[in-house]
Amino acid sequence: MNDIIMVTGGAGYIGSHVVKLLLEKKQKVFIFDNLSAGHNQVLEFFKKTYGADADSFIFINADTLDEEGLRKAIDSVRKNHWISGIIDFAAKIAVGESQQKPLDYFTTNVVGFRNLLMATDHIPLVKSSTAAAYGSPLEEDIPLKESVIPKMIAAKRYDRSQLLPASVPFETLIEWYTKEVVEKYPFFYLDKADLEFLHIPVNVYGVTKVICEIMLKKHEKEAGRKHMALRYFNAAGADPSGLIGEDHIPETHLVPLVLKAAMGKVKCITVFGDDYDTPDGTCIRDYISVMDLADVHIIALNYIIKGGGSRTYNLGTNNGQTVMQIIEAAKKVTGRNIPVEMSGRREGDPTALVADASLIKKELGWKAKRGIDEIVSSAWKWHSSHPDGYK
Ligand code: UDP
Numbered sequence: 001m002n003d004i005i006m007v008t009g010g011a012g013y014i015g016s017h018v019v020k021l022l023l024e025k026k027q028k029v030f031i032f033d034n035l036s037a038g039h040n041q042v043l044e045f046f047k048k049t050y051g052a053d054a055d056s057f058i059f060i061n062a063d064t065l066d067e068e069g070l071r072k073a074i075d076s077v078r079k080n081h082w083i084s085g086i087i088d089f090a091a092k093i094a095v096g097e098s099q100q101k102p103l104d105y106f107t108t109n110v111v112g113f114r115n116l117l118m119a120t121d122h123i124p125l126v127k128s129s130t131a132a133a134y135g136s137p138l139e140e141d142i143p144l145k146e147s148v149i150p151k152m153i154a155a156k157r158y159d160r161s162q163l164l165p166a167s168v169p170f171e172t173l174i175e176w177y178t179k180e181v182v183e184k185y186p187f188f189y190l191d192k193a194d195l196e197f198l199h200i201p202v203n204v205y206g207v208t209k210v211i212c213e214i215m216l217k218k219h220e221k222e223a224g225r226k227h228m229a230l231r232y233f234n235a236a237g238a239d240p241s242g243l244i245g246e247d248h249i250p251e252t253h254l255v256p257l258v259l260k261a262a263m264g265k266v267k268c269i270t271v272f273g274d275d276y277d278t279p280d281g282t283c284i285r286d287y288i289s290v291m292d293l294a295d296v297h298i299i300a301l302n303y304i305i306k307g308g309g310s311r312t313y314n315l316g317t318n319n320g321q322t323v324m325q326i327i328e329a330a331k332k333v334t335g336r337n338i339p340v341e342m343s344g345r346r347e348g349d350p351t352a353l354v355a356d357a358s359l360i361k362k363e364l365g366w367k368a369k370r371g372i373d374e375i376v377s378s379a380w381k382w383h384s385s386h387p388d389g390y391k
Contacts, residue, residue, distance in 0.1 A: 006032060007087045011031060016039075016244050017238075032064075036063075037092075065108065067118075067119070084305055092104065095348050100167055109208035111180050118185070129209050134201075135202045153193070190214065212229075213312065220310055228300040232288065233355045237291060238290060242378075245379065249389075261338050263384065268339035269327060271327075276351045280322050285320060285353055286317055288317055289368065314355040318356060333373065
């Protein structure tokens with residue numbers, strides 16, 4: 001029996017770049033996606049480039065929220081394959097939207113993840129997590145090391161939730177978790193240290209991702225599941241072919257919106273806040289190439305498949321760019337004027353998030369290779385050749 005790697009959300013932005021790389025390495029892939037954010041055209045591209053379904057990849061259109069459908073899909077793949085690892089991208093990802101629609105985010109990101117864990121025994125799993133786990137860190141803690149979380153907790157900076165005004169209080173999120181997860185599977189209970197960690201994120205999206213990190217630790221204790229939680233900073237850019245790229249509906253991310261403004265697809269780029277405590281007043285983020293992310297997911301999965309221990313790592317570049325610096329980089333790459341409009345702060349946005357990514361370098365030997373110009377150029381190749389995305 002041949003092995004196969006399951007990629008949930010494999011028709012989405014980061015997922016499709018990981019799947020492409022796996023297929024290039026002649027690794028068979030099982031793409032599980034409900035196409036709510038993923039694209040049929042990505043699957044068509046894979047088919048055309050790497051061969052029909054059965055030869056290179058299996059696609060099943062289903063939702064992690066459908067427990068029975070999920071189990072059936074896994075059983076059907078297992079008839080002919082051995083699932084050697086899972087890379088899980090199935091999640092809702094827009095910070096602003098998570099503040100408005102917390103139940104949607106909780107359901108997809110937490111209940112869907114519960115179902116995936118319970119349906120896949122102890123198969124090694126790589127989980128996309130996020131820099132939003134660090135909440136709104138102090139300047140002295142940037143660049144952020146993974147070890148800053150226990151330090152933050154020990155300093156008692158987080159004796160209550162930091163959740164910014166959302167349409168639900170923090171306590172309700174914990175009630176939902178207790179009802180949907182702990183009451184069904186008591187080993188997922190939250191202890192004092194877990195609750196302290198959950199107090200750090202400033203938005204609902206971040207809370208749901210930290211819940212998943214905590215669930216992974218509990219599942220390892222209960223079922224011996226090896227895992228990697230990868231905290232991405234800001235994923236951006238595209239495959240150098242320009243054939244796949246970022247296409248969210250609606251688009252909320254900075255790099256694609258800046259390039260859409262360069263193309264005249266949107267009237268201007270709205271800068272959310274110029275009164276932050278940064279050199280030009282706009283927020284600082286650590287932009288990491290989706291190609292670097294694709295590389296490291298495969299390295300991380302191989303590490304746990306081969307018996308390495310579970311880990312949590314930052315994925316970033318150790319460098320931060322302000323919103324205005326991204327706009328300048330895009331002007332340089334595109335040679336076009338980019339109209340800018342200043343506006344107020346966006347709810348839930350921390351001032352600065354920059355990774356100290358030295359731990360993964362030390363332990364797995366991985367380091368991001370691509371800089372901001374390469375990120376913006378690759379994104380431009382995709383957007384300028386697909387002005388309406390996959391449509
Ligand atoms: N941003 C902005 N205008 C936009 C979209 C984003 O000024 O139209 C800013 C946002 O406030 C943040 C940074 O760009 O400081 C990156 O935002 P994005 O949504 O791309 O990623 P996030 O950091 O929220 O994951």
